Amino acid sequence: MSKKYILFLLLAPVVAIAQLKQATADSVVISNDYVKVVANLHSGKVHYRFTSGTVFENTVAYVQDVKSGLLLSTAFAGHQVTTDDISDPLGKGICLNLVHEDAGQPVRLTQYITVYEKQPFILLSTVATAREVGAMVETRNISPLTVLPAMQGKITTPGKNVLLTDYPFDNDNWVDVISRHWGPEAISGISYELASAYDEQTKNGFAAGSLVHDFWKTGISYGTGAFSNRIDSFIVYGGAATKDDPSKPDSYGGKDGTHDYVQHGTQMGASVASPLIYLSASPDVRNDLLQFGNTIKKIAGFSNWKQSAPFYWNSFGVEGVLGYEKVMMPVDVAKVSDFIHSMENFNKTTQPVLSIDSYDQNIYSTEVLQSINRYGKKKGQQLGFYFIPFVLWTWKNGINDATLNTGGNLRDVILLDDNGKYVPYKDGDWGAFPIDPTHPYTRNYIIGQLQKAKAIGAKFIKIDFLSAGALESSRRYDPQVRSGIQAYNYGMKMLRRLVDSILGPDIFITQAISPLFPNQYAHTRFLSTDVYSHLRNSQPGFPHYGSTCGSMISATHFWWTQGTLWPYTNMDVVVMKNFQKNKDLTAQEVKVRLFSMMTLGSILGDGTDYRNKEAAARARQFLNNAAICDFFSRPRAFTPLRFPVGNGQSQQLSFYLPGDTILVSAFNFDTEKPFTETFVQAELNWPDRAYSLHDLLTGQEIGKIEKGQPAFTVNVPVKDAVMLQLVPSEK
Numbered sequence: 246m247s248k249k250y251i252l253f254l255l256l257a258p259v260v261a262i263a264q265l266k267q268a269t270a271d272s273v274v275i276s277n278d279y280v281k282v283v284a285n286l287h288s289g290k291v292h293y294r295f296t297s298g299t300v301f302e303n304t305v306a307y308v309q310d311v312k313s314g315l316l317l318s319t320a321f322a323g324h325q326v327t328t329d330d331i332s333d334p335l336g337k338g339i340c341l342n343l344v345h346e347d348a349g350q351p352v353r354l355t356q357y358i359t360v361y362e363k364q365p366f367i368l369l370s371t372v373a374t375a376r377e378v379g380a381m382v383e384t385r386n387i388s389p390l391t392v393l394p395a396m397q398g399k400i401t402t403p404g405k406n407v408l409l410t411d412y413p414f415d416n417d418n419w420v421d422v423i424s425r426h427w428g429p430e431a432i433s434g435i436s437y438e439l440a441s442a443y444d445e446q447t448k449n450g451f452a453a454g455s456l457v458h459d460f461w462k463t464g465i466s467y468g469t470g471a472f473s474n475r476i477d478s479f480i481v482y483g484g485a486a487t488k489d490d491p492s493k494p495d496s497y498g499g500k501d502g503t504h505d506y507v508q509h510g511t512q513m514g515a516s517v518a519s520p521l522i523y524l525s526a527s528p529d530v531r532n533d534l535l536q537f538g539n540t541i542k543k544i545a546g547f548s549n550w551k552q553s554a555p556f557y558w559n560s561f562g563v564e565g566v567l568g569y570e571k572v573m574m575p576v577d578v579a580k581v582s583d584f585i586h587s588m589e590n591f592n593k594t595t596q597p598v599l600s601i602d603s604y605d606q607n608i609y610s611t612e613v614l615q616s617i618n619r620y621g622k623k624k625g626q627q628l629g630f631y632f633i634p635f636v637l638w639t640w641k642n643g644i645n646d647a648t649l650n651t652g653g654n655l656r657d658v659i660l661l662d663d664n665g666k667y668v669p670y671k672d673g674d675w676g677a678f679p680i681d682p683t684h685p686y687t688r689n690y691i692i693g694q695l696q697k698a699k700a701i702g703a704k705f706i707k708i709d710f711l712s713a714g715a716l717e718s719s720r721r722y723d724p725q726v727r728s729g730i731q732a733y734n735y736g737m738k739m740l741r742r743l744v745d746s747i748l749g750p751d752i753f754i755t756q757a758i759s760p761l762f763p764n765q766y767a768h769t770r771f772l773s774t775d776v777y778s779h780l781r782n783s784q785p786g787f788p789h790y791g792s793t794c795g796s797m798i799s800a801t802h803f804w805w806t807q808g809t810l811w812p813y814t815n816m817d818v819v820v821m822k823n824f825q826k827n828k829d830l831t832a833q834e835v836k837v838r839l840f841s842m843m844t845l846g847s848i849l850g851d852g853t854d855y856r857n858k859e860a861a862a863r864a865r866q867f868l869n870n871a872a873i874c875d876f877f878s879r880p881r882a883f884t885p886l887r888f889p890v891g892n893g894q895s896q897q898l899s900f901y902l903p904g905d906t907i908l909v910s911a912f913n914f915d916t917e918k919p920f921t922e923t924f925v926q927a928e929l930n931w932p933d934r935a936y937s938l939h940d941l942l943t944g945q946e947i948g949k950i951e952k953g954q955p956a957f958t959v960n961v962p963v964k965d966a967v968m969l970q971l972v973p974s975e976k
Contacts, residue, residue, distance in 0.1 A: 264339055264362050266328060273326045275341050275358070279365040279527070282358055284343050289324040290396065291343065291356065293367070298403035299451045299526035301479075303396050306345075306356050306519075308373040309386035311511060313351050316373075319396060321345035321354065334543055335368075336361040351375065352382055356389060366525035366536055368456070374516040383513040385484040389522050390453065392479040400476040402451065402526075404444025407474045408890060409467060410802060411436040413501035414485075415712045415760045419774045419790035420501040421892040422802040428473030433466075434498060437485060438762055439537070440465040442476065443530035445890070451526035452533035453481060456544055458762035459734045460512060460727075461520045462486065462503055462715070483520045484509040486717050486729075496892055503729070506662045506669070507717035510728035531805070531884060538809025545765045548741075548754070550812040553878045554848045555705055555753050557598035557629055558585060561775075562820050562852020564602070574601070575613050577856060579620055584855040586624035588869040594878035598705040598753075600629025600850075614701040622702075630703035632694040634740055635687065635714030635733075636670060636677045644678065651693035653686030660718035670713045679713035682736025683723035691740055695747045706744065706752055708767075711737075711759035734763050741766040755815050755848075764810040769848055772800035776817040777824040778838045780964055781894040781914055786828045793838045794896055794914040798889045800845045801898060807846030807882035814882065816842040818852035821867070822860035832863060836942065837912065837966040839867055844900050844910045844968075846882030849874075872941050883910060886928070897922075897961075901929050907971040908941065913961040920961040927955070935974040942968065949974075 267274040275282045283292040293301040306318040318324075329340045338361035345354040352373050359368040371389040373382045392398035408424040414437040425432050426445075438458075443450025455463035464485030468478035486509035487502030495501065512518075523540055525533040558581060563573045573581070578599065585597050599621050601614060618628040637655050639647040644667065647655040660668040660679045671677035680687050698706060715733035726732050744752055756770040764770065777791040784792065796816060807814045819838045823829045830838075842849070851868060853860050867873065883900035890896075895915040899922045902908040907929060913920035926933075931950075938948035938957065950957050950971065961967055 264360065266339060268326075273328070273341065275328070275339050275360045277360055277362060277364075280360065280367060282341060282360055282367065284324075284326055284341060284358075286324050286326065289318045289321060289343070289345050291358065293524065295451070295526035297449055297527045299449075300401050301390075301392060301524075302401070303392070303398040305391050305393065305396050305398070306354060306371040307388050307391055308352060308354060308371065308382070308384050308517070310352055310373070311383040311385070316350060316352055316354060317396075318343075318345045318354050318356065321347040321350060323347060331359065335540065336364050338362050338364070346376075351377065351380065365527055366523055366533070366540065369522040369524055371519040372516050381513055381515060382517045383511045384517055385509045385511045386482055387484065387512075387517065387519040388480055388482040389519045390479070390481040390524065392476065394477050398477075400442075400451075400479055402442055402444065402474050403449045404447055404474055406445040407442055407450070408445055408888075409469070409476065410441045410443075411467075411501075412439045412761070412802070413437060413496070414462070414503045415758065416771050416773055416799070417504070417712055417758045418495055418500040419795060421496040421795070422799040423496055423892055424802070424888055424890050426473070426890070427469040429471045431469045431471065433468040433478075435485065435487065435502065436465040436467065437501075437503070438463050440467065441530055441534060448529045448531060449527070450530035450533070451524070452530060452537055453522060453524045454537050455520040455762070456523050456541055457521045458545070458730060460731045462509060462728070462730050463520045463522075481520070481522055483512075503715070504670070504712065505717045505729070507719055509717055510731070512727065534805040535809065538805045541764070542809050545763060547765060548768050548811065550753065550768045552751070553595040554813055554880055555598050556591060556595055556849045556877060557600045557705060557851070559600045559602050559629070559707075559818050559850055559852045561602035562818050562824050563854045565825065573854060573856070575609055575617065578617055581855050582621050582624050582626060584861055584864070585626065588865065590869045590871045590874040592625060593874060596625055596627050598627045598629045600631065600705055600707060602631045602707065611697055611700050618702040627704040628702055629705035629707060630698040630701065631707045631709065632698070633677075633710045634691050634694070634708055635680055635682055635736055636710045637680060638675065638677050641674050641676055649680070649686050649690040651689045653684075653689065655680070658684045658686045658722075660716055661720050663719050665719070668716055668718060670710070670716065677710055677713065679716050681718065681720075681722055682714045682732045682739070683721050683726045685722065687736070688739060688743075691743055692747070695743055699748055703748070704752060705755075706748075707755050707757060708740070708759075709757040711756060715760050730760075730763075733760065737763060737766040764806075767811065769811045769813045769815040771815050771817055772796065772803045772806070772845060772847075773816075776838075777827055778820050778830055778834065779827065780834050780837060781916075783894045788827070792894070793834070793841050794894050795892075797841050797845075797898065797912065797914075798892050798896065800841070801885050801889055804845055804882045804885055804900075807880070813848045813880050814846045815850065816845055816847035818850035820851070820860075821853040821863040822857055824852065832866075833965060835863055835867060837964075839873070840910055840966045840968045841912065843873070843876055843880070844883045846880045848880060849877035867942075870942060872944065883908065886922075886924075899924070903930065907931050908968065909959070909971070910966065910968040911959050911961045912966040913963055916963055919963060921958060922961065923956050923958045925956045931971060936971045937974055939970045939972050940967070941970050
């Protein structure tokens with residue numbers, strides 16, 4: 246896909262470009278108003294100098310061929326440049342083709358660097374080509390952008406308080422997106438598919454990420470020295486495959502990788518292409534991230550949703566993990582249906598969904614679920630369905646006898662390591678065993694699940710544990726599928742086509758545990774792992790994961806995904822009183838959790854046991870609130886003003902949502918220090934007039950903004966949050 250996209254760019258019609266292109270005996274320069282690209286024809290190195298102040302100096306490319314070994318672009322004797330004027334869906338521009346070649350090397354390396362006339366970002370890719378006719382290149386490690394100290398490479402960014410943001414491969418294991426300071430102590434790690442850096446005060450920074458997700462898992466390996474605004478090592482490469490490391494903290498290399506036991510599969514051919522990489526730097530890294538999401542949307546497509554956003558009640562918050570405890574299901578689900586129907590505002594904009602979760606389909610018969618659907622329909626409700634397409638949960642000692650229900654044995658379809666043993670995913674006596682997305686047995690299994698969903702009238706589907714389908718394996722049914730992401734993309738494309746053909750195009754699909762990319766097959770995705778609605782991970786008596794603060798640490802860094810990768814995000818469910826057997830929540834904790842979901846553009850999910858009177862009373866206060874329901878009918882993500890730093894639990898965060906009526910929110914997860922936030926007109930850009938400040942939940946006026954007032958201040962008590970509406974005054 247990357248290679249095809251590059252060829253599309255090169256073969257596009259030639260157009261006149263008003264960009265600066267300069268050539269000398271030593272270098273070729275391509276520039277626009279945002280960036281200057283300098284290719285040195287003596288060394289083969291490339292410099293990227295952004296007008297915002299970020300500089301990538303002395304960068305190289307490489308391929309590590311299975312037979313020939315590591316070949317850096319600087320190791321070739323000759324470096325030649327040609328340029329092509331291009332026009333494609335991203336705009337008009339110039340593609341710089343930097344060819345590295347040497348009679349003594351079996352491979353030719355070509356860097357494609359596209360600078361658009363009016364875009365602030367550039368696109369980078371590298372293609373390795375065998376020089377001899379009939380010869381092949383084979384690699385599992387190829388980079389279009391590498392910064393190495395040994396090559397005098399470095400990245401410098403403006404500011405004295407710079408953070409680097411490291412993104413996990415998926416949202417499993419409650420791992421966090423981490424923004425880290427450095428200097429005088431160095432930091433290092435691997436980010437996946439995306440990395441960014443920015444100054445904490447000004448937000449000046451850059452973002453680099455992969456745009457096409459049909460073969461490579463893209464890793465971004467980084468390392469810094471003592472200087473707080475300089476990155477010494479930065480390697481963007483296709484071929485990331487990392488094993489979980491229990492010796493490290495979960496979010497710092499322990500469980501934030503790809504969970505692989507097998508090396509990344511190789512790409513092989515007369516030519517092989519690296520990931521297609523987006524690189525952008527600007528005075529505001531938030532713009533770089535938003536543009537990254539919008540660029541993926543243009544290249545990969547988008548699952549649009551034209552109806553109102555769904556509201557859903559999910560059984561997982563009430564039932565035990567396997568559902569067999571029968572805490573509520575199936576006898577009392579009618580009481581939930583009745584209560585939901587009684588909330589007038591909750592039912593105004595959409596048909597609420599009764600989503601039966603977590604293996605319940607293997608416990609409750611189709612007939613039972615059909616009866617729930619019939620009952621819900623009378624109350625104006627729809628049914629949701631849960632299944633796991635690329636995993637079979639079973640007993641480890643029964644692997645050889647386990648079947649996929651619709652035909653085929655697990656032993657024939659399970660992923661294998663290099664020694665022919667099964668690849669563990671969720672290991673244990675009762676475990677989750679990954680299956681091959683390319684195998685016909687897997688397709689039949691998915692068809693069987695979707696036929697059950699159709700039989701019960703489901704209109705909402707939650708798919709889970711998808712990361713298993715992206716694991717590397719030593720065997721595939723389809724030999725043309727050579728990598729984990731290629732298999733996962735194959736499986737997700739198949740799944741979406743089957744959903745559309747069996748259930749119809751009006752089925753809402755949400756992903757739970759899953760890789761961030763590819764994204765285009767669903768309508769929403771969890772921004773973190775399951776959330777239990779307690780305030781902090783460090784809260785006594787609650788799990789040390791799944792808190793509102795914990796989810797906000799990751800979700801804030803993903804605010805840009807709403808509207809670019811998916812129509813909405815999913816922050817999992819809120820509960821009005823308690824999650825399963827956890828301790829009771831306070832009303833304040835419920836409010837903070839609800840505001841966090843709204844702030845990040847989430848659909849409204851609820852997991853409450855409404856047989857409890859106190860829980861029902863809180864739902865009437867929070868979930869039947871007219872302003873809350875109106876917002877959730879068309880969720881929109883707020884823009885962060887303060888990003889989380891690290892993953893400590895005393896975060897103080899603030900956001901705003903531009904529009905005809907501006908909304909602001911602020912969160913104080915600290916247990917000791919109040920949070921005073923000042924919202925500035927110059928940043929929020931509210932029109933110069935008088936406003937009333939209204940509490941969104943109660944509608945009460947809590948302050949005023951006079952015409953010409955440059956800022957206003959909000960005080961947030963400990964363990965609390967506020968959400969305010971700027972309502973234009975009549976005068």
